[in-house]
Amino acid sequence: MTASTTSRTSIAEVDVADQAGWWSREADAVRATLREQFDTDLSGADLTEPRDPAQLRERLRESAPGLTTITDRIRSAFDDGGACAVLVPSLGVAGVEVDEQRKALYSFASLLGDVMANHPMDTVVWDVRNRGLESETRVKASDSDRSAGYHTDAGYLPTPPRFFLLYASHAAECGGGLSLLRDGRIVLDQLRQTEEGREAIKALSQPVPRRVSSDLHHLAKIEEDGLQYAPVLGLDPLIWRWSKRRTREFSSPEVQQAIDTVYELVKRGPGEFRLPIPTDGVMIFDNHVAMHARTGFTDQRRNLFRIRFHDIP
Numbered sequence: 001m002t003a004s005t006t007s008r009t010s011i012a013e014v015d016v017a018d019q020a021g022w023w024s025r026e027a028d029a030v031r032a033t034l035r036e037q038f039d040t041d042l043s044g045a046d047l048t049e050p051r052d053p054a055q056l057r058e059r060l061r062e063s064a065p066g067l068t069t070i071t072d073r074i075r076s077a078f079d080d081g082g083a084c085a086v087l088v089p090s091l092g093v094a095g096v097e098v099d100e101q102r103k104a105l106y107s108f109a110s111l112l113g114d115v116m117a118n119h120p121m122d123t124v125v126w127d128v129r130n131r132g133l134e135s136e137t138r139v140k141a142s143d144s145d146r147s148a149g150y151h152t153d154a155g156y157l158p159t160p161p162r163f164f165l166l167y168a169s170h171a172a173e174c175g176g177g178l179s180l181l182r183d184g185r186i187v188l189d190q191l192r193q194t195e196e197g198r199e200a201i202k203a204l205s206q207p208v209p210r211r212v213s214s215d216l217h218h219l220a221k222i223e224e225d226g227l228q229y230a231p232v233l234g235l236d237p238l239i240w241r242w243s244k245r246r247t248r249e250f251s252s253p254e255v256q257q258a259i260d261t262v263y264e265l266v267k268r269g270p271g272e273f274r275l276p277i278p279t280d281g282v283m284i285f286d287n288h289v290a291m292h293a294r295t296g297f298t299d300q301r302r303n304l305f306r307i308r309f310h311d312i313p
Helices: 022-038 053-063 065-079 098-112 184-191 193-203 214-219 244-248 251-268
Strands: 009-012 085-088 125-130 148-151 164-172 177-183 207-210 230-233 233-235 239-241 273-275 280-288 292-295 303-310
Touching: 022 053, 022 065, 022 214, 053 148, 053 164, 053 292, 065 085, 065 098, 065 280, 098 164, 098 280, 098 303, 125 207, 177 184, 177 244, 184 193, 184 239, 184 251, 184 292, 193 251, 207 244, 280 292
Parallel strands: 009 085
Antiparallel strands: 085 280, 125 303, 148 292, 164 280, 164 303, 177 273, 177 292, 207 230, 233 239
């Protein structure tokens, strides 16, 4: 990974080799815990939000001590180490049947926070792959083999999820599909260095109009004009709701200039991290702090799982 020198821990790496084999030891207990929560056997692809996230977390801590050790280390990297992203190079479920990997990831995320549905669907685990192969219409960049620009996730919610994860069930072997990351704290510091940047902070910390897909309107606070009004940049606490396309088109010239200032900084400025998530690796992002993007790829076998989750209340 590459980035400008900084005293902050932007990306922490957590090695869990001492817990290798946790899935073979704890898979049966994890399946039983999920069955107890949903009163039935569901496939990993069909798992929805748990009816009682705290109870599920408590039961998983009892039934899966190895997985709990892993997630406790990750929480420490965020809470004590100040990371805005954590990379686990090998989670220990490589070679496991794909739907079992989904169940493992669902349990992993449930120990870290309260998992949320992949709106507008009810299910939690989302396969990130090139869906253009199975669709006649143009899919969004994150579901294609094209590059995806910098953004944060689920900015339509009154409070976006604190975290999301990406697990590489099959990483691209073509040299593409790299994860790109900007530490939003560093971006904010860089903006403060110039008058133009300070004006951008002022403009974007006020409510600005944002387009929200109609199928998400029931989840967002939508005004009579059909738009959502929320700060792009929340300062206390720090929350970035970054999506150039969704915010610029309805904004005033002043806000458009501010958005362009941030866009140029995150696209071309110093401090960018570029790294692959290796097969069986998982990266957890602080979605309030980290902006993320992705390079394009040609290896059509690439398949990642994404789960969004709120912080533990």
